[in-house]
Amino acid sequence: MIYADNAATTKLSQTALNAMLPYLTEGYGNPSSLHSVGQAAAEALQSAREDVAACLNASPREILFTSGGSEADNQAILSAARIGERKGKKHIISTAFEHHAVLHTLQKLQKQGFEVELLPVGSVGTVIAEQVRAAIREDTCLVTVMFANNEIGSILPIAEIGAVCREKGVLFHTDAVQAAGHLPIDVQAQNIDMLSLSAHKFHGPKGVGALYVKTGIPVTPLIEGGAQERGKRAGTENVPAIVGMAAALKEAVANLGETAKKMTALRDQLIAGLAKIPHSALNGDPVNRLPGNVNFCFEGIEGESLLLLLDAKGICASSGSACTSGSLDPSHVLLAIGRPHEVAHGSLRLSLCEANTQEEIDYILTETPKIVERLRSLSPVWHDLMNGKRQFIL
Ligand SMILES: *Cc1c(COP(=O)(O)O)cnc(C)c1O
Numbered sequence: 001m002i003y004a005d006n007a008a009t010t011k012l013s014q015t016a017l018n019a020m021l022p023y024l025t026e027g028y029g030n031p032s033s034l035h036s037v038g039q040a041a042a043e044a045l046q047s048a049r050e051d052v053a054a055c056l057n058a059s060p061r062e063i064l065f066t067s068g069g070s071e072a073d074n075q076a077i078l079s080a081a082r083i084g085e086r087k088g089k090k091h092i093i094s095t096a097f098e099h100h101a102v103l104h105t106l107q108k109l110q111k112q113g114f115e116v117e118l119l120p121v122g123s124v125g126t127v128i129a130e131q132v133r134a135a136i137r138e139d140t141c142l143v144t145v146m147f148a149n150n151e152i153g154s155i156l157p158i159a160e161i162g163a164v165c166r167e168k169g170v171l172f173h174t175d176a177v178q179a180a181g182h183l184p185i186d187v188q189a190q191n192i193d194m195l196s197l198s199a200h201k202f203h204g205p206k207g208v209g210a211l212y213v214k215t216g217i218p219v220t221p222l223i224e225g226g227a228q229e230r231g232k233r234a235g236t237e238n239v240p241a242i243v244g245m246a247a248a249l250k251e252a253v254a255n256l257g258e259t260a261k262k263m264t265a266l267r268d269q270l271i272a273g274l275a276k277i278p279h280s281a282l283n284g285d286p287v288n289r290l291p292g293n294v295n296f297c298f299e300g301i302e303g304e305s306l307l308l309l310l311d312a313k314g315i316c317a318s319s320g321s322a323c324t325s326g327s328l329d330p331s332h333v334l335l336a337i338g339r340p341h342e343v344a345h346g347s348l349r350l351s352l353c354e355a356n357t358q359e360e361i362d363y364i365l366t367e368t369p370k371i372v373e374r375l376r377s378l379s380p381v382w383h384d385l386m387n388g389k390r391q392f393i394l
Contacts, residue, residue: 283296
């Protein structure tokens with residue numbers, strides 16, 4: 001099996017597993033307990049907090065452990081909204097191609113009387129700091145812009161956007177779930193007030209993530225109960241998962257440059273090879289792009305059929321986000337970069353990790369064009385395009 005769906009989730013690393021095992025067995029204490037078994041767990045928790053903080057150039061007190069990226073996004077946005085509300089500021093700026101964890105939280109706030117402005121992302125799929133500057137108003141309480149897009153891989157100019165927000169005195173949150181462990185992050189140099197990350201996107205376990213919150217920003221708990229996470233997130237901490245996340249992040253950050261170099265080379269071969277398929281187009285920023293992300297549209301085919309045939313050939317890919325698959329709506333990300341519905345339906349995302357090999361890339365490049373050709377030969381839409389009854393878009 002060739003696994004090329006690392007933007008959906010990644011395999012747990014051996015390092016993370018090894019770090020977790022003692023806390024799944026003998027080190028089962030509750031970090032809130034005063035006895036030695038509990039205190040050993042509390043120490044592991046503190047050490048994980050220090051490691052995660054160091055990877056972001058934050059201080060340990062600024063790291064809040066959550067159940068993953070979605071929870072971190074929800075908490076950051078809802079906290080900023082509560083802060084804004086108290087000052088009579090109810091305008092929020094974001095982008096049209098955020099993850100649903102952000103977009104659906106913003107929709108909830110809209111129903112509560114907030115005004116949400118989604119910046120257009122253009123055909124390449126990015127926003128520039130000047131767009132953010134132009135959108136900021138007296139009553140803006142939050143700018144939330146993703147670090148890198150999970151479907152099309154575009155990397156956004158986060159430091160510049162952060163600088164504009166800082167200058168204007170507006171809170172800045174970034175969903176860095178696709179960036180953490182893959183791109184250099186420095187919350188101080190990049191002017192970030194709040195940042196979300198998720199362990200299972202960088203070879204950590206599922207169901208654990210973190211929210212960085214700059215000192216002095218009051219966050220609202222989503223879960224009420226005990227005083228864990230300094231009162232910001234109740235519930236007995238998932239110690240093994242948190243320890244695994246810290247180990248995975250530390251490892252990913254230590255190898256970041258080397259991994260990115262290897263993955264970029266494989267990614268660019270895939271892009272060059274798939275671009276040879278007639279009536280295809282690369283989605284996302286060709287330059288400022290996640291090292292492992294490849295995303296194409298192929299005219300005249302359905303992405304779902306392509307995925308099934310690739311799977312039959314032992315290739316695990318995606319048509320976009322795992323969260324939207326199963327629904328017949330085309331990806332909101334592809335619509336946001338201006339792909340028409342017909343074309344957005346025929347998309348393919350291949351997302352690599354350091355474990356992918358040259359042989360795997362060669363195999364994907366042999367099989368994919370054959371499958372696209374076969375699907376096109378069966379497609380009434382493709383026949384209409386060939387007969388001139390329909391106009392090609394790509
Ligand atoms: C995966 C992902 C999330 C959600 O993270 P979970 O830990 O699965 O809740 C949020 N944002 C982006 C950009 C993602 O890729």
